[in-house]
Amino acid sequence: MTESSSKTKISYSKKIPKMATKYILMSFILIFVFFAALFLGSTYISIKDALNGLFGDSSSTASVIMLHFRLPRVLSAMLAGIGLSISGVLLQSITDNRLASPNIIGVNSGAGLAVIAIMSFFPQLILFTPLAAFLGALATTFIILLISGRIGQTKISVILAGMALTSILNSCISLISLIDTDVVSSYNFFSVGGLSGVSSKQLTIPAILIFISLAVSLLLSSKINLLGLGDGIAASLGVRVKLLRIICIICACASAASVVSFAGLLGFAGLIVPNIARRIVGENIFFKLSASALIGSSLLIFADMLGRIMFAPSEIPVGIVMALIGSPFFLAILLRGNKNV
Amino acid sequence: MYENALAISSLSMNYGKKIVLKDINFFASPFTITAVVGKNGCGKSSLVSCINGERRYFGKISAFGEDLAYKTCRERAKIISVLPQTLPRPHMKVFELVGFGRSPYIKLGQRLSYSDKKIIYDSIERIGISRLADCFVDEISGGEVQKAYLAMILCQNTSILVLDEPTAHMDIAYENEFLELLQILKTKYKKTIITVLHDLNLAVRYADQIAIMDNGKIVISAPTKDILDAEIIEKTFKIRKYVSEGKVFFSA
Numbered sequence A: 001m002t003e004s005s006s007k008t009k010i011s012y013s014k015k016i017p018k019m020a021t022k023y024i025l026m027s028f029i030l031i032f033v034f035f036a037a038l039f040l041g042s043t044y045i046s047i048k049d050a051l052n053g054l055f056g057d058s059s060s061t062a063s064v065i066m067l068h069f070r071l072p073r074v075l076s077a078m079l080a081g082i083g084l085s086i087s088g089v090l091l092q093s094i095t096d097n098r099l100a101s102p103n104i105i106g107v108n109s110g111a112g113l114a115v116i117a118i119m120s121f122f123p124q125l126i127l128f129t130p131l132a133a134f135l136g137a138l139a140t141t142f143i144i145l146l147i148s149g150r151i152g153q154t155k156i157s158v159i160l161a162g163m164a165l166t167s168i169l170n171s172c173i174s175l176i177s178l179i180d181t182d183v184v185s186s187y188n189f190f191s192v193g194g195l196s197g198v199s200s201k202q203l204t205i206p207a208i209l210i211f212i213s214l215a216v217s218l219l220l221s222s223k224i225n226l227l228g229l230g231d232g233i234a235a236s237l238g239v240r241v242k243l244l245r246i247i248c249i250i251c252a253c254a255s256a257a258s259v260v261s262f263a264g265l266l267g268f269a270g271l272i273v274p275n276i277a278r279r280i281v282g283e284n285i286f287f288k289l290s291a292s293a294l295i296g297s298s299l300l301i302f303a304d305m306l307g308r309i310m311f312a313p314s315e316i317p318v319g320i321v322m323a324l325i326g327s328p329f330f331l332a333i334l335l336r337g338n339k340n341v
Numbered sequence B: 001m002y003e004n005a006l007a008i009s010s011l012s013m014n015y016g017k018k019i020v021l022k023d024i025n026f027f028a029s030p031f032t033i034t035a036v037v038g039k040n041g042c043g044k045s046s047l048v049s050c051i052n053g054e055r056r057y058f059g060k061i062s063a064f065g066e067d068l069a070y071k072t073c074r075e076r077a078k079i080i081s082v083l084p085q086t087l088p089r090p091h092m093k094v095f096e097l098v099g100f101g102r103s104p105y106i107k108l109g110q111r112l113s114y115s116d117k118k119i120i121y122d123s124i125e126r127i128g129i130s131r132l133a134d135c136f137v138d139e140i141s142g143g144e145v146q147k148a149y150l151a152m153i154l155c156q157n158t159s160i161l162v163l164d165e166p167t168a169h170m171d172i173a174y175e176n177e178f179l180e181l182l183q184i185l186k187t188k189y190k191k192t193i194i195t196v197l198h199d200l201n202l203a204v205r206y207a208d209q210i211a212i213m214d215n216g217k218i219v220i221s222a223p224t225k226d227i228l229d230a231e232i233i234e235k236t237f238k239i240r241k242y243v244s245e246g247k248v249f250f251s252a
Helices: A002-014 A014-040 A047-055 A061-095 A106-120 A121-148 A155-179 A180-193 A200-219 A223-229 A230-237 A239-263 A269-280 A284-308 A318-335 B044-051 B071-075 B094-105 B112-129 B142-155 B174-186 B201-204 B226-229 B232-237
Strands: B007-017 B018-029 B035-036 B058-063 B080-083 B160-164 B192-197 B208-216 B217-223 B240-244 B249-252
Touching: A002 A284, A014 A047, A014 A061, A014 A269, A014 A284, A061 A155, A061 A200, A061 A269, A061 A284, A106 A121, A106 A155, A106 A180, A106 A223, A106 A239, A106 B094, A121 A239, A155 A180, A200 A239, A200 A284, A200 B018, A200 B201, A223 A230, A223 A239, A223 A284, A223 B094, A230 A239, A230 B080, A239 B112, A269 A284, A269 A318, A284 A318, A284 B226, B018 B035, B018 B044, B018 B217, B035 B044, B035 B174, B044 B080, B044 B160, B044 B192, B071 B080, B071 B094, B080 B142, B094 B112, B094 B142, B112 B142, B142 B160, B142 B174, B174 B192, B174 B201, B201 B226, B201 B232, B201 B249, B208 B232, B217 B226, B226 B232, B232 B240, B232 B249
Parallel strands: B035 B192, B035 B208, B080 B160, B160 B192
Antiparallel strands: B007 B018, B007 B058, B208 B217, B240 B249
């Protein structure tokens, strides 16, 4: 082997510790914000009481606040961050478009239409709003798959089908809100996205779906990487391109729909987190998925915590805080270097 | 030993109602370079996409006597590697790109083994781009990108390489260097190469066989010498042949 290739080998092997450092740092940030969000809130609870409430005496006020309010809330923020981020990574990878996110391909609008329809036409079924949101998002996914399958199922056809469907669904939402003005304020709360009142029970099914999607995506990450080289090269390297794209769309939509079911239309994380992750860990899908899960959950927990404590006892929905802190953060990352934006 | 490395018989393909390929019969002998030439839109790239298994087709494509229709995508990827005309420039190192060539041999969830990495380094070295291994693909020249992809399909370790206009965006010096490299792959590494070429002068200089396509059909597929003698190229492309210093050239 020549001298130059030996040098290559050395520099490649150095890559792992550098990557490991990044992961340790991201995990540390997640652990830090997780506990900060548990200990901070509108009611002051000392760290000792908080730990006692979490692991000890279950009848104290601190325990009730910790186990029934703060823990489910932090877990839901974490889950929402993971779900939206992996959905964004998958959609951006299969469409080769860094602007792709669950909002763009119509998943959020599908959920929104289902929710406003329940509020307006079947108000007695209001308790089933999360289920309706999930089913609406999932139904939209299958319609997108059907349409994009008919028009060729290329990278761009999925986005075009999604955008067309989004405008149809948004028109329907606007139509219902014009006819039934009573539902507008409740719908607005859902459309902004928030985590108040989320219970642990509500999180079970979404958590299962999100972790299955994450596991499947990580397992297929080496194949998804090849999709970035174009359908022709991916096929030449032994990938069943159409099947892989369908699996990715299902995983992306299932995880986004799961988040919609308990957090409303929190779409923004799905757009910015994958882009932040790409800047930190590069193009490899395995790294991008795992880093996005860590960054997305940290960001959502942090945004929700700020929303709870900034104007306590009043609350700002996490969707608004996310957009307020996420956008400047995202812009700062873009401005740090304009390469490969 | 098989008489034909790649054999295509009665191949037809259509996009909707438009027939793109009609009754294609074409054979590539082992360890040769076959150039597929023809006017724009005659179906060359469609033929490549059929060989790659991207499009549904009627007829039979077989490699070393085995019908590729009965092979899984992964089995096919161990026999034939295909480089399309447009090659993206992802933001990743050349080493990583070349490593993708090992994908058909790696099971789900597995990582590159020591022997895989050795094959990657060997492929990079064979193509002569060792100095670029640590460079980013989006930071090297167009010709170097083409070589990086060639190293990737060499790493795929297939007997048959199919290239769709690999020299389309290269200057003359790079074109000749690249085609010399294909000669080395053919002779030293025993590869059978089928390449779509737009430049007839290069095709007659480097290819052992030429297949001329016109309007979705193969007009003739024969050894280069026979093609030159039959004056098929002049008739199909309506151009003139002249010989200078023992070399054949075509000109409008």
